[in-house]
């Protein structure tokens with residue numbers, strides 16, 4: 172089977188490992204890949220910052236109990252976090268930057284700030 176340029180689909184002639192018909196196609200293709208990955212990074216950063224903002228806005232006192240539904244209503248995305256911390260007692264805190272939370276039970280969470288127990 173003939174191999175084709177990954178960018179323009181032109182039939183490739185020459186080296187077996189060739190992927191592009193020209194430097195221009197190679198550059199266009201690679202630029203688009205870089206663009207895609209920077210878009211993805213930007214989107215993830217946006218989710219993390221939003222998560223952090225939600226936790227911060229709900230946790231004015233430094234330690235606040237909230238329902239899962241409240242977090243969901245605010246637009247919190249449980250799939251994204253920056254780090255985790257497990258205490259000696261085996262409790263795991265999840266963080267978006269300096270704002271974190273721990274799940275108390277099925278429906279309740281306690282929001283904390285990082286400096287409350289990590290130095």
Ligand SMILES: [Zn+2]
Pocket residue numbers: 176177178179180181191192193196
């Ligand atoms: Zn091409």
